[in-house]
Amino acid sequence: MKxxxxxxxxxxxxxxxxxxxxxxQLAEARTVDSIRKLGPISRTDIANITGYSRSKITAVVNHLxxxxxxxxxxxxxxxxxxxxRVLNFKAEFGYVVGVDMGATSVDIAIANINGQIxxxxxxxxxxxxxxxxxxxxxxxxxxxxxxxxxxxxxKIYAFGIGVPAPVEFSTxxxxxxxxxxxxxxxxxxxxFQETFGKAIAIVDNDVNVMALGELRAGAGVNxxxxxxxxxxxxxxxxIVCRGEIYRGADGCAGDIGHICADQNGPVCHCGNVGCLxxxxxxxxxxxxxxxxxxxxxxVILAKLMDIQGSKxxxxxxxxxxxxxxxxxxxxxxxxGRIIGEVLASLVNFFNPSLIxxxxxxxxxxxxxxxxxxxxxxxxxxxxxxxxxxxxxxxxGTSAGIIGAIALAMxxxxxxEQDSAAx
Amino acid sequence: MKxxxxxxxxxxxxxxxxxxxxxxQLAEARTVDSIRKLGPISRTDIANITGYSRSKITAVVNHLxxxxxxxxxxxxxxxxxxxxRVLNFKAEFGYVVGVDMGATSVDIAIANINGQIxxxxxxxxxxxxxxxxxxxxxxxxxxxxxxxxxxxxxKIYAFGIGVPAPVEFSTxxxxxxxxxxxxxxxxxxxxFQETFGKAIAIVDNDVNVMALGELRAGAGVNxxxxxxxxxxxxxxxxIVCRGEIYRGADGCAGDIGHICADQNGPVCHCGNVGCLxxxxxxxxxxxxxxxxxxxxxxVILAKLMDIQGSKxxxxxxxxxxxxxxxxxxxxxxxxGRIIGEVLASLVNFFNPSLIxxxxxxxxxxxxxxxxxxxxxxxxxxxxxxxxxxxxxxxxGTSAGIIGAIALAMxxxxxxEQDSAAx
Numbered sequence: 049m050k051x052x053x054x055x056x057x058x059x060x061x062x063x064x065x066x067x068x069x070x071x072x073q074l075a076e077a078r079t080v081d082s083i084r085k086l087g088p089i090s091r092t093d094i095a096n097i098t099g100y101s102r103s104k105i106t107a108v109v110n111h112l113x114x115x116x117x118x119x120x121x122x123x124x125x126x127x128x129x130x131x132x133r134v135l136n137f138k139a140e141f142g143y144v145v146g147v148d149m150g151a152t153s154v155d156i157a158i159a160n161i162n163g164q165i166x167x168x169x170x171x172x173x174x175x176x177x178x179x180x181x182x183x184x185x186x187x188x189x190x191x192x193x194x195x196x197x198x199x200x201x202x203k204i205y206a207f208g209i210g211v212p213a214p215v216e217f218s219t220x221x222x223x224x225x226x227x228x229x230x231x232x233x234x235x236x237x238x239x240f241q242e243t244f245g246k247a248i249a250i251v252d253n254d255v256n257v258m259a260l261g262e263l264r265a266g267a268g269v270n271x272x273x274x275x276x277x278x279x280x281x282x283x284x285x286x287i288v289c290r291g292e293i294y295r296g297a298d299g300c301a302g303d304i305g306h307i308c309a310d311q312n313g314p315v316c317h318c319g320n321v322g323c324l325x326x327x328x329x330x331x332x333x334x335x336x337x338x339x340x341x342x343x344x345x346x347v348i349l350a351k352l353m354d355i356q357g358s359k360x361x362x363x364x365x366x367x368x369x370x371x372x373x374x375x376x377x378x379x380x381x382x383x384g385r386i387i388g389e390v391l392a393s394l395v396n397f398f399n400p401s402l403i404x405x406x407x408x409x410x411x412x413x414x415x416x417x418x419x420x421x422x423x424x425x426x427x428x429x430x431x432x433x434x435x436x437x438x439x440x441x442x443x444g445t446s447a448g449i450i451g452a453i454a455l456a457m458x459x460x461x462x463x464e465q466d467s468a469a470x
Numbered sequence: 471m472k473x474x475x476x477x478x479x480x481x482x483x484x485x486x487x488x489x490x491x492x493x494x495q496l497a498e499a500r501t502v503d504s505i506r507k508l509g510p511i512s513r514t515d516i517a518n519i520t521g522y523s524r525s526k527i528t529a530v531v532n533h534l535x536x537x538x539x540x541x542x543x544x545x546x547x548x549x550x551x552x553x554x555r556v557l558n559f560k561a562e563f564g565y566v567v568g569v570d571m572g573a574t575s576v577d578i579a580i581a582n583i584n585g586q587i588x589x590x591x592x593x594x595x596x597x598x599x600x601x602x603x604x605x606x607x608x609x610x611x612x613x614x615x616x617x618x619x620x621x622x623x624x625k626i627y628a629f630g631i632g633v634p635a636p637v638e639f640s641t642x643x644x645x646x647x648x649x650x651x652x653x654x655x656x657x658x659x660x661x662f663q664e665t666f667g668k669a670i671a672i673v674d675n676d677v678n679v680m681a682l683g684e685l686r687a688g689a690g691v692n693x694x695x696x697x698x699x700x701x702x703x704x705x706x707x708x709i710v711c712r713g714e715i716y717r718g719a720d721g722c723a724g725d726i727g728h729i730c731a732d733q734n735g736p737v738c739h740c741g742n743v744g745c746l747x748x749x750x751x752x753x754x755x756x757x758x759x760x761x762x763x764x765x766x767x768x769v770i771l772a773k774l775m776d777i778q779g780s781k782x783x784x785x786x787x788x789x790x791x792x793x794x795x796x797x798x799x800x801x802x803x804x805x806g807r808i809i810g811e812v813l814a815s816l817v818n819f820f821n822p823s824l825i826x827x828x829x830x831x832x833x834x835x836x837x838x839x840x841x842x843x844x845x846x847x848x849x850x851x852x853x854x855x856x857x858x859x860x861x862x863x864x865x866g867t868s869a870g871i872i873g874a875i876a877l878a879m880x881x882x883x884x885x886e887q888d889s890a891a892x
Contacts, residue, residue: 074521224852289712289716290712290714296820296822296854297858298821298854299821301819301820301821302819302821303819303821303851303853304815307814307818308849310733311733320848389730392730393729393730394815396728397709397723397724397725397729398709398819401719426742429722431646432718432723435720
């Protein structure tokens with residue numbers, strides 16, 4: 049038995065038919081893990097965290113240093129006596145690439161093994177052009193930046209890729225992706241491994257990746273259980289459970305856009321009636337506003353619609369509300385309340401301590417967040433909201449790219465399961 | 471820093487102002503853990519599972535054997551060569567008590583440290599009589615059994631107690647318990663520790679305890695993510711996430727009875743409208759049947775009601791349905807469908823691979839389970855039901871007592887966090 053398991057992702061493991069960049073013994077893996085989570089730290093700290101003896105950790109650290117993975121970087125904090133030498137990853141050891149793909153844009157960042165971004169580029173795309181074209185463009189952009197940075201392709205150890213689609217996490221394949229039809233079951237991982245032979249490519253749903261970004265470097269740091277909700281063209285969520293992304297049995301946990309919010313609501317593109325995103329996402333918000341404008345119920349919305357060529361977006365509704373438009377305010381409050389009431393079901397079930405609201409529609413005004421909060425409080429049990437915080441994501445649009453880098457970093461090293469007797 | 475953390479319960483830790491029975495070093499704790507999960511096992515197995523060297527594990531096992539915690543029990547399976555000696559807990563080392571408390575009955579079991587039940591008793595109670603009386607009765611019953619078994623009270627190391635109420639798990643206190651009003655914030659843990667000085671008492675919500683029973687010894691063994699749903703007087707659920715009970719930020723995760731199932735539904739005792747348990751639990755099922763009987767819409771239900779003194783229960787509705795009563799069948803199908811549609815929201819969100827249906831109402835006929843399944847499939851995303859199994863609990867009413875023993879066993883040993891450098 050020589051099963052491999054990625055670090056930090058104890059349950060939903062990636063199916064490594066691809067060779068993983070670095071395979072470690074369990075004690076080495078626990079050491080690497082402790083440094084990634086808390087580094088730079090001392091040998092004594094590592095021993096305390098991992099449960100191994102000081103001498104065992106010294107041997108492990110020596111080995112990892114010889115491999116060029118770790119380095120000593122001066123002194124840590126003193127607690128009386130001389131200050132201990134602390135360890136971190138050796139920055140030049142290698143790099144990872146984060147890719148945050150949206151329907152109309154892609155954001156790419158290259159980071160060293162400590163997670164520090166060394167370069168970042170972006171481009172406008174249309175995912176409907178299909179995987180060959182879009183992935184080819186991303187590959188070209190990465191190769192150009194690596195050349196400029198004088199980094200060899202073999203120094204890239206992992207890609208973390210967020211896509212706006214359902215993903216079977218273990219294989220990295222997209223499954224019935226509504227806005228990326230040509231991408232179904234396309235082997236994204238193989239595509240990158242062809243050029244970047246030393247790298248593993250990990251693909252995940254974009255909202256999971258954003259939740260991971262918040263967990264590692266945003267409002268979710270040190271929060272055990274939270275839900276990240278993205279409200280845009282659709283509505284989705286990423287779940288953090290016990291300090292890790294939770295993906296569920298098929299990798300599609302968090303897909304809340306088609307929860308029934310109103311049994312008498314409109315028909316959704318999925319065929320069901322009253323789905324949350326058919327009532328409260330960006331498009332239905334804009335649609336209601338356009339209808340009000342057409343029916344002469346709002347002068348401000350009608351004027352905005354006129355200026356913009358007979359069209360309105362959810363952001364326009366926010367603008368009208370900011371100008372004091374009653375109808376726009378009503379639409380925003382209704383949508384917020386409906387989202388809040390669906391989230392209340394999830395609060396009763398999951399009892400998180402934090403709900404983070406992100407996505408483009410999130411910016412249509414304070415009324416929106418206030419209405420979401422009211423909706424949650426209206427239908428949640430008092431006990432489950434005692435410590436609940438509901439807030440907008442402070443990382444904003446950076447959550448995706450930071451999460452993609454974190455996703456890559458967590459897959460550079462894998463642990464050999466049967467590696468104890470040494 | 472000498473923080474203590476119970477084994478197997480890595481996140482929602484119990485607040486141990488009470489001395490825990492046995493505090494172990496990390497390597498000892500990991501050894502004990504591996505034996506509890508997989509025992510009896512060999513030293514080599516323990517080394518492989520824990521990641522420690524063979525020589526370290528030999529030292530740990532020797533120490534735990536000297537303390538009387540472990541013993542060698544003959545030989546394990548051979549894999550070529552001589553058969554390795556395997557280790558298990560020493561049965562006489564100590565005992566735990568499981569208490570499964572319902573509104574009208576209590577079930578008590580005494581088990582040895584390997585989880586084998588050595589005695590079991592039950593009694594009819596009325597929890598409304600308050601904690602002093604009821605807990606006094608339970609204490610008396612346990613003391614009597616211990617005397618009969620010739621077991622000293624100081625050999626009891628833990629109580630696992632399931633109660634039909636919301637519990638703050640870290641303190642073991644009941645919070646706003648609807649059917650146990652006099653119990654709010656009563657110090658159940660202190661009560662048992664007064665008599666059983668060596669024991670820790672762990673209190674949890676009854677549905678969590680049932681889910682734990684299924685996880686350790688029922689349909690949930692080796693299932694990473696599942697939901698146990700109890701349908702009785704109320705409706706509640708226990709969540710298993712990554713092979714552990716998930717309790718949420720305030721310990722009230724799984725409280726699904728007050729999720730909105732119908733915006734135009736009846737007013738619930740909680741004050742909100744259309745709560746799941748106000749529409750589809752035992753009492754509303756019985757209420758709908760009684761109304762049909764009174765209105766002359768069902769001869770069979772009217773006859774049953776007549777026999778039973780103007781009253782019907784959900785079980786009677788099941789009996790009428792089995793006799794082919796159309797109205798009874800409709801009521802059962804409606805209730806099942808509504809439960810299924812609420813569960814569909816949770817399937818979309820949590821993407822479990824198993825939903826187990828338990829509780830008294832569960833037994834009102836095959837139509838009920840079939841309707842729950844249809845409701846789930848109707849409103850879940852196809853991807854999230856690819857591997858979903860929905861079934862009745864095969865353990866039935868034993869899940870509670872088996873879970874209570876498992877809960878106790880998981881708290882006999884706690885690990886000292888700062889116990890590495892040895």
